[in-house]
Amino acid sequence: MTMPTAFRRNCYLLLILGALLGAVSSCNKENKEKPGDAAADKSAKSIVIWWFQWAPADGLAELGKEFQAETGIAVNVEQIPLSSYQDKVFLEFGGARTRFDIVVGDSQWIGRGATKGLFVDLTDWFKSVVDLNTIHPRAAKYLCEYPEGSGRWFAAPCETDAVGVAYRKDWFDDAAERVQFKKKYGRELAVPATWDEFKQTAEFFHRPDQKRYGCAMPSDREYDGLTMGVQNLLWAFGGRWHSEENNNVKGFLDTPASAAAVDFFRDLTKLGPKGAERLNYGQVLESFTNGSTAMILNYFAFFPGIYKQFGERVGFAVVPGKDGKRVASLGGQGMSISTKIPPEQQELAKKFIAWFSQRKIQEKWITKPAGFTANTEVLKSTAFRAQTPYNGPFADSVETMRDFWNVPVYNELLAATQRYVGMAVDGEMPTAQALAKLAEEKERILTEAGLLK
Amino acid sequence: MAKTDGGMKWALVAPVLLLLITFNVFPLLYNIVLSFTNAELVGSGSRTVGGANYGRVFADPQFAGALRRTALFVTCAVGAELLLGFSVALALQRAFRGKQAVVTALLVPMMLSPAVIGLFWNLILNGNYGIVNQTLGWLGLPQPQWTTDRDLKFWSILAIDIWMWTPFMMLISLAGLGAIPPSIYEAAEIDRAGRLRVFFKITLPMAAPVLALAVLFRATDALKQFDLVMAVTGPNDSSTQTVSTLIYQIVFRDGKVGLGAAFACVVLVVVVALATVFTRQLDRLRSSEGAP
Numbered sequence: 001m002t003m004p005t006a007f008r009r010n011c012y013l014l015l016i017l018g019a020l021l022g023a024v025s026s027c028n029k030e031n032k033e034k035p036g037d038a039a040a041d042k043s044a045k046s047i048v049i050w051w052f053q054w055a056p057a058d059g060l061a062e063l064g065k066e067f068q069a070e071t072g073i074a075v076n077v078e079q080i081p082l083s084s085y086q087d088k089v090f091l092e093f094g095g096a097r098t099r100f101d102i103v104v105g106d107s108q109w110i111g112r113g114a115t116k117g118l119f120v121d122l123t124d125w126f127k128s129v130v131d132l133n134t135i136h137p138r139a140a141k142y143l144c145e146y147p148e149g150s151g152r153w154f155a156a157p158c159e160t161d162a163v164g165v166a167y168r169k170d171w172f173d174d175a176a177e178r179v180q181f182k183k184k185y186g187r188e189l190a191v192p193a194t195w196d197e198f199k200q201t202a203e204f205f206h207r208p209d210q211k212r213y214g215c216a217m218p219s220d221r222e223y224d225g226l227t228m229g230v231q232n233l234l235w236a237f238g239g240r241w242h243s244e245e246n247n248n249v250k251g252f253l254d255t256p257a258s259a260a261a262v263d264f265f266r267d268l269t270k271l272g273p274k275g276a277e278r279l280n281y282g283q284v285l286e287s288f289t290n291g292s293t294a295m296i297l298n299y300f301a302f303f304p305g306i307y308k309q310f311g312e313r314v315g316f317a318v319v320p321g322k323d324g325k326r327v328a329s330l331g332g333q334g335m336s337i338s339t340k341i342p343p344e345q346q347e348l349a350k351k352f353i354a355w356f357s358q359r360k361i362q363e364k365w366i367t368k369p370a371g372f373t374a375n376t377e378v379l380k381s382t383a384f385r386a387q388t389p390y391n392g393p394f395a396d397s398v399e400t401m402r403d404f405w406n407v408p409v410y411n412e413l414l415a416a417t418q419r420y421v422g423m424a425v426d427g428e429m430p431t432a433q434a435l436a437k438l439a440e441e442k443e444r445i446l447t448e449a450g451l452l453k
Numbered sequence: 454m455a456k457t458d459g460g461m462k463w464a465l466v467a468p469v470l471l472l473l474i475t476f477n478v479f480p481l482l483y484n485i486v487l488s489f490t491n492a493e494l495v496g497s498g499s500r501t502v503g504g505a506n507y508g509r510v511f512a513d514p515q516f517a518g519a520l521r522r523t524a525l526f527v528t529c530a531v532g533a534e535l536l537l538g539f540s541v542a543l544a545l546q547r548a549f550r551g552k553q554a555v556v557t558a559l560l561v562p563m564m565l566s567p568a569v570i571g572l573f574w575n576l577i578l579n580g581n582y583g584i585v586n587q588t589l590g591w592l593g594l595p596q597p598q599w600t601t602d603r604d605l606k607f608w609s610i611l612a613i614d615i616w617m618w619t620p621f622m623m624l625i626s627l628a629g630l631g632a633i634p635p636s637i638y639e640a641a642e643i644d645r646a647g648r649l650r651v652f653f654k655i656t657l658p659m660a661a662p663v664l665a666l667a668v669l670f671r672a673t674d675a676l677k678q679f680d681l682v683m684a685v686t687g688p689n690d691s692s693t694q695t696v697s698t699l700i701y702q703i704v705f706r707d708g709k710v711g712l713g714a715a716f717a718c719v720v721l722v723v724v725v726a727l728a729t730v731f732t733r734q735l736d737r738l739r740s741s742e743g744a745p
Contacts, residue, residue, distance in 0.1 A: 091494070093495040112708070274596065275579075275581060277601060412707045422690070426603040428692070
């Protein structure tokens with residue numbers, strides 16, 4: 001079979017036309033890119049910082065403008081939605097060059113960043129520009145060093161954060177409520193110092209028929225919410241995720257103390273608004289700001305917004321303890337420099353980090369929206385404590401804060417924790433069984449990663 | 454001349470072939486290669502690990518759970534969508550005033566992005582302020598936690614999928630029903646065949662090949678269920694995790710590209726096997742009905 005000549009000619013014409021269109025469009029693209037902008041951009045010094053979308057990132061952007069005024073180096077803080085932040089950052093690291101120069105990475109990322117060659121080793125340089133003694137040892141251990149406490153720095157503190165308690169001071173101060181509380185429990189209504197008191201107080205205020213609830217805590221299953229909520233109780237109750245000495249999990253996690261902490265957490269979720277067994281940080285915040293909840297557990301970085309809305313009607317406190325033991329879940333992030341940028345960009349990034357780490361800048365940082373510092377001199381100062389009602393509890397919380405795993409396989413460990421602890425909280429599996437299975441799963445992950453022998 | 458025609462044929466086919474090789478064949482082969490390595494999302498260098506990844510796939514209870522959940526999802530979703538879609542199509546078979554408007558309105562859910570629908574339904578089903586629970590509360594009825602209760606969240610996602618894709622089944626069913634020659638119904642009427650007899654002897658058998666095709670399309674689509682699960686509960690929920698979200702979790706959250714590739718290969722084999730069995734059944738059905 002042969003094609004008619006006219007048809008064949010039309011086909012050739014179509015092919016030629018297609019090729020021409022392609023050529024014209026690529027020429028246009030080139031022309032669009034040519035005019036001065038790109039060249040000008042290349043000559044202007046600037047750095048790009050990636051952080052997730054929240055108030056402290058706005059504060060960092062404001063400080064960036066001051067840095068630009070001083071040095072001429074522009075700072076672009078790009079805010080990525082939290083839900084996709086981790087995925088985007090690590091996908092970016094999968095390429096030859098990252099679009100960011102500095103990433104404000106979650107504390108748990110540091111092991112992956114350090115061992116996979118993604119974060120620049122700052123050890124020698126950082127101690128030449130900052131007195132390391134001015135950085136709180138817990139912030140250094142969990143936010144900056146890998147392995148923990150090794151003295152090898154892969155990040156500089158940016159936002160130091162911990163879990164604390166926000167409570168309705170006006171409800172606690174209400175005379176009628178105080179009388180009722182004393183009548184019922186035989187003690188004064190006060191900010192709970194222990195988890196038992198916390199539960200009792202939550203029970204007292206839990207009045208669903210009046211759309212008033214006792215407490216709300218992070219319990220989301222998406223990334224780390226449930227883990228960050230539970231671990232405040234786990235450590236206080238004497239449980240542990242693992243042995244920090246040898247990474248063993250069995251015998252440390254699957255214990256009656258850990259199970260008691262998870263069960264206690266599950267009981268507390270019953271004293272919250274509907275769906276309290278699955279609230280992300282924003283929803284916990286919302287349960288408080290909508291005026292329905294007496295107490296919430298959340299990161300201090302969210303508290304300035306609450307204070308702005310409620311003023312003197314809100315109070316802040318450290319997380320409760322048990323049998324004299326109190327541990328706050330660490331939050332916050334450090335600034336790491338990408339290895340996948342040219343050396344001159346790394347130098348600009350270092351300039352910014354050195355500038356940001358100065359005490360005078362840290363003093364400005366704490367005045368920015370939800371800016372919290374790891375600088376020990378600032379934390380100890382009475383001026384800092386007096387500045388806001390949440391600064392004092394924050395400074396106290398820094399002394400007790402601890403973090404989840406930050407090894408390279410943190411995400412597998414986190415996902416397994418979220419899954420099994422979630423099953424226990426949901427009643428899908430008995431707590432002891434869920435923790436035993438979780439311990440087994442974690443040891444498998446750690447063994448495969450060469451972190452457990 | 455014939456030689457020139459051959460060149461022309463290749464010139465016309467080459468772009469398509471090139472696209473297929475670049476975007477289908479190469480990624481497939483590359484995925485198979487990756488599945489035998491310990492490649493990670495970040496960090497350089499990977500080494501061959503033999504069949505270790507496959508060993509992990511078959512030993513992983515999470516994978517078995519996700520596979521079971523996906524199978525249940527496909528069976529329930531496609532079954533319900535077929536039943537509802539075909540029923541609605543039967544109701545719409547006859548001409549009536551405003552039929553086009555009704556059909557258009559019914560098609561709207563299918564036109565929206567699953568991710569957007571997932572987010573919307575998340576709000577609609579929210580335990581505290583969702584419109585469903587607000588209405589139930591107003592009527593004095595219990596207000597279940599649709600997207601957080603461990604016994605309900607899987608079924609909530611299923612219900613959203615059914616709401617979204619029933620119109621697709623309806624549309625295909627309408628096309629199938631429309632293709633049945635009216636003369637056959639006229640003959641049945643002359644023979645005084647009852648409604649049920651007409652349905653089971655004429656309507657259903659003659660629409661069956663088209664319905665089977667629709668089931669194949671929907672089943673392959675439902676097997677990939679990802680968007681709704683991501684939007685409603687996230688990829689790591691033990692009650693709703695499907696095979697696709699499990700692979701996402703492994704590759705993009707844990708960064709284990711090699712292991713994820715092994716999971717994907719196993720899923721591919723399962724899907725291809727199911728699709729082959731199904732298409733053979735479909736061919737048999739078509740030939741037994743004498744369909745073209």
